[in-house]
Amino acid sequence: MKERKRTKDVLEEWIVINGKPKKVMRDNGKQFTSKIFKHFLEHNNIKDKPIRRSYLQLKEKWKHIIR
Numbered sequence: 001m002k003e004r005k006r007t008k009d010v011l012e013e014w015i016v017i018n019g020k021p022k023k024v025m026r027d028n029g030k031q032f033t034s035k036i037f038k039h040f041l042e043h044n045n046i047k048d049k050p051i052r053r054s055y056l057q058l059k060e061k062w063k064h065i066i067r
Helices: 002-018 035-043 053-066
Strands: 023-026 047-050
Touching: 002 035, 035 047
Parallel strands: 023 047
Antiparallel strands: none
């Protein structure tokens, strides 16, 4: 629970500094699938954009190639 609330706090801080995003791309980690986080996105009219697992795997492969 503490980590999930912390994720919301980090996003709130990011919004104060950078402005509100139109959408948030996320994986399926518990901190991003919690009711707290989903409510925060809905309350702030931010679209929730889960990314597919295959996208994450491809991204990791490219990180190794680029290095």
